[in-house]
Structures are given as structure tokens and as C-alpha cells.
Amino acid sequence: MVQPLPETFRETPSQTAGPYVHIGLIPQQAGFDIFETNFSNVVAGPDATGEPIRVEGRVFDGAGEPVRDVLIEVWQANAAGRYAHPADRQPGKEADPHFRGWGRTGSDFETGLWFFDTVKPGIVSGRHGRPMAPHLNLWIVARGINTGLQTRLYFSDEEAANAADPVLNLIEQKSRRQTLIARRETRDGRGVYVLDIHLQGEAETVFFDV
Amino acid sequence: METVTDDDHREFLQRDRGVHPPAFTPDYKTSVLRSPRRALLSLQNSLSEVTGPTFGHSEIGELDNDLIRNYAHDGQPIGERCIVHGRVRDENGRGIPQTLVEFWQANAGGRYRHRNDHYLAPIDPNFGGCGRTLTDAQGNYVFRTIKPGPYPWRNFLNSWRPAHIHFSVFGSGFAQRLITQMYFEGDPLIWRDPMVLGIPDRAAAERLIAPLDMNAAIPLDMLAYRFDITLRGRQSTVFENKLQGN
Ligand SMILES: [Fe+3]
Numbered sequence: 001m002v003q004p005l006p007e008t009f010r011e012t013p014s015q016t017a018g019p020y021v022h023i024g025l026i027p028q029q030a031g032f033d034i035f036e037t038n039f040s041n042v043v044a045g046p047d048a049t050g051e052p053i054r055v056e057g058r059v060f061d062g063a064g065e066p067v068r069d070v071l072i073e074v075w076q077a078n079a080a081g082r083y084a085h086p087a088d089r090q091p092g093k094e095a096d097p098h099f100r101g102w103g104r105t106g107s108d109f110e111t112g113l114w115f116f117d118t119v120k121p122g123i124v125s126g127r128h129g130r131p132m133a134p135h136l137n138l139w140i141v142a143r144g145i146n147t148g149l150q151t152r153l154y155f156s157d158e159e160a161a162n163a164a165d166p167v168l169n170l171i172e173q174k175s176r177r178q179t180l181i182a183r184r185e186t187r188d189g190r191g192v193y194v195l196d197i198h199l200q201g202e203a204e205t206v207f208f209d210v
Numbered sequence: 211m212e213t214v215t216d217d218d219h220r221e222f223l224q225r226d227r228g229v230h231p232p233a234f235t236p237d238y239k240t241s242v243l244r245s246p247r248r249a250l251l252s253l254q255n256s257l258s259e260v261t262g263p264t265f266g267h268s269e270i271g272e273l274d275n276d277l278i279r280n281y282a283h284d285g286q287p288i289g290e291r292c293i294v295h296g297r298v299r300d301e302n303g304r305g306i307p308q309t310l311v312e313f314w315q316a317n318a319g320g321r322y323r324h325r326n327d328h329y330l331a332p333i334d335p336n337f338g339g340c341g342r343t344l345t346d347a348q349g350n351y352v353f354r355t356i357k358p359g360p361y362p363w364r365n366f367l368n369s370w371r372p373a374h375i376h377f378s379v380f381g382s383g384f385a386q387r388l389i390t391q392m393y394f395e396g397d398p399l400i401w402r403d404p405m406v407l408g409i410p411d412r413a414a415a416e417r418l419i420a421p422l423d424m425n426a427a428i429p430l431d432m433l434a435y436r437f438d439i440t441l442r443g444r445q446s447t448v449f450e451n452k453l454q455g456n
Contacts (some may be wrong), residue, residue: 009301009440012417014230015391016238017376020324024314024340024376031325034281034338037269062243069326074383075262083259087219087383101264105263112299126256139387143375144240145405146231146408148387153259199244208261209225209250210385 014148017141021071022106029106039106043074043118047098050079050119053191054180055153059140060110060152062200066112070142073104074116076135081122090125120155120191133161133168135180140197153195154181161191171206179205215258218382220444221255222257223301225385231408237406239365255385260444262384267312272313274342277315277355280340280406281338288334289318292393298349298379305349311439313353314340314379318362320371324337329361346360354432360399372406381441392437393419 019041022030028038044050055074077083082093084101099119107114118136126132136153154162162168162181171177182193197205211273231238239335253259273280278287281353294313298306304367316322316339319331337356358373374391380385393400400419409415417440426434 003361007303008443009299009303010417011226011229011301011442012388012390012440013411013414014388015376015405015418016241017378017389018391020314020322021328021376021389023322023324023338024312024342025378026233027338027340030323032281032323032338034340035274035342036271062245065243072448073387075258077258083257083261085264087261088257089219090257100263124257127254132256132258135258137384139384141389142244144238144242145245146233146235146238146241146405148389149246150385167253167256192304200247204246204248206245206248207250208253209227210222210253210255 001065014146016146016189017071019069019143020070020073020134021141024073025104026106034183039104039198041103041114041116042114043076043101043103044099048078048119049096049099051191052117053120053193054115054117055136055193055195056088057116057182057195057197058114059107059142059199066107067107067142067199068107068112070107070112070114070140071104072107073139074102074118075137075139076101077121077124079119079122081124081134083124123161130166131161131164132166133158135165145199149199151197151205152180152208153193155193156181156184176206179203181209219260219442221260222385222442222444223385225442228411229414231405231407232410235404235408238408258325259385260383262380262382262386265308265380267344268298270342270344275351275353277337277341277353280341283335285336286293287317287337287356289359291354292357293354293426293432293434294375294430295350295423295426295434296420296439297382297397298345298351298438298439298441300381300386300441302446305345306381306441307345307349309345309349309382310342310380311345311351311387312340312342313375313376315355315358316361318356318359318391320359331359331361341411360397365404370399370402370403372397372403377437377439379439379441386441388439388441390439390446391418394435395419395421
């Protein structure tokens, strides 16, 4: 006999968010008002430090149709590259009191378009101190998705940082790295980054087991 | 005082995919075109995964965890009053304090207050069907609601969802993010449901079924069900500071 290890538990199984996920997480999109405080797709308010940007796109299914009932959450570092979380102890990077770094949105029921208003994140120090290119962490749920999908969004105008990014470099087929890189456009003087996510097919997005 | 402890910068244990339904579950037809077919890319944790959003009491309204009252306009919602409570803990058994738990459900007739739900059963004018709360210092949560009804859905012609409540939970890091569903002990529809049957491990699926909890019932008022939620645990070895590289 040996000493028993401490008791452990197994993770609760995931189940799909279903078609009515909006009721619970963004009730206004379901068609009613119930909470005083609503969570939204504004990740950084007007007082946050950094370049204000919009990030937008659509999620496509295996038939090439936009998924019109998807819910996406974003988690990102601030313009200095620091997360609004006490475990982030990167030296020399200030927290921004006007920046939360988290938001959620539902795609439009007609067009499937989703967007976030935020500021562009800075470089975050990765494992062993290797810098990670500016990126957003995305979590995607919908009817038909059994376990939330984790992926990242990188920026097309960060070519040098992207080329050195330790996560992008893990993707063996170089062409698939492009599935994570949002294309920069300029609209009314503001940077808009567009990323289409493909759940399946030729252009299937790289999803992570984090 | 910080609610996040020193342990909260440790890496997460690898996710045990055997407890989750695979992406492609053809008996749940919508999954066919919405399931990634390539292997997920395994990623060692960085700050991007071990950190996550935090929530405060100022964001949660007083009635947010009371579905019996939070949308009541000119009366009470129809149906069986009940308490749902439990503990959010990690795989190591640690309670997860002050984490956001959100829940949503159909009304007693099986109808959702959602512009896309066109089921015959009526909307209940006094029932919204959603709520949220923060766990306490030990990871416990509680809310009051009306027991949801089963409802038909377009999958097979005669597909019915067992009565269920949807749950969304955060944990302390973004890699713990989880959405799941709670079912009620004794419901004969549970083992006919393609979402439940999509879970490859029967014992894991059983953990989604909340037992009746008579000790938490309120006599002459309402029954109670207990639903504990386990999120991923963190590695137990002392963290060597590789994550932030300094
Ligand atoms: Fe449902």
C-alpha cells in the first residue's frame, strides 16, 4: 500500500449554450430588460489608455453560412500588455483603472456580424519570457457547439511580433496561422480589424486546447 | 484584500476531454456543421489563460438571484417554486470564491422569453427566466426559481429536452470558462436526450443531475435541488515562475 493522494474531483461536463444563451448572458438581445447592470461588447471605455479600435467578424459553419446565434467573449491585456488580474505581476506594466479587458457579444440575428469596441492590447510576456504578440483571447459558444471553443485573434499590422509569437509558431502549417490574424482596415479614421472564424472546412480556424 | 490567492497564477491541469461531449455528436444534429474537424492545438498556459475577468458585488442587483421576483410585474410566476444551490469548486476541491454564476431557463410551461422561441406554451408575464450571483467565500451559491418545464425541439421529430437550467461559470482563469446544464433527479427524459447522451462517460453525465435536497427545502414553501459544479484545477506543484519569465 501507499499513502492515498488527496481527494480530487472531475470537471463538470460541458453542455451546449443552446439557441437561447442570450437570455442568460445578454438578455437585451433576447428582447427584454431585466438587470440594472448589463455586460456588453465595450471592452474598454473612452478613458482607457491606448488606441481605440473595433474588432469585428462573422463565424461560419461547415456549409459556409454565418452562425447567427453565436456568443463570443473576449479577454485581453491593456495597451501596456497587462491583464486586469492580480496574478499578472509583469514588472513595469501598469494596470489601467479604466480598462477591464473583458466583454461579450452576440452575433446579429440577421447578418451574423459581431463586434467589440476596445483598445489594442500590448505585448504580454509569455512562457520563459518570450514575448507574445498583441492578441485577444476569444471564447465561442452557440447552439451546436458542445464545448466552448478557445482561439486567439492577432493583428495584421504586427508582422514582426506575429512572426516571433510562440503560439503562432506552434501551428505547423503556416497557412493556418493566417486563420488567427485579423485584417486591418481604416473607417472614419479608426482602425477596424476584421476576422472571420470558420468552425469547419478548408479555412477551419485554429482552436486551442488550453 | 485580494480575493485571488497566491495559487491563482498556477497553471491549469490538462482538461480531461473524456468528460465532455466531443464536438461532433451526430444525434445532436446542429453539431454536424458546427463542429471543428481538426485536432485542437494543445497549448501550455501563459498569462493569457491563467488570468480572467473578475466581478464585483456592485455589478449584481439585489434580486438578480431571485427568479421568482426579478421579473414579477403584477403577480407571481406560475409553477413549482424551488431553490437551487451548490458549490463551485475546482478539481482539487477548493471552493472558488466570488466567481460569477449565471443561469437561464424556460418557464414552467417550457417556453423561453426569447424572440426566437415560438413554442405553443405561453410566455409567463411575471417570469424572465434568468439570473446571476457571485459565490461566497467558500464557493457557495444559491438562487430561487420556478422549476422549468420540458420542451420540444427540432432535432428528431419527437425530440424533447428534459427540464433543465443552463449555467455559465467563470472561475479564476479564462481557461476555466464553462457552460453546462443542470437536470432534475427523476426526469425520464434525461436518458433520451442527445445532449446528455453525447457525454461519453455515464458517470460524468450523472454529475449533471441535481438530487432533491430535502434538508435545504423550506417547509410549506419550496423544494430544493443541489448542484455542485467542478471547474478545472490548478497544478499542485509550486510554481516556478516560468510563466512570466522573470
Ligand atoms: Fe434550454
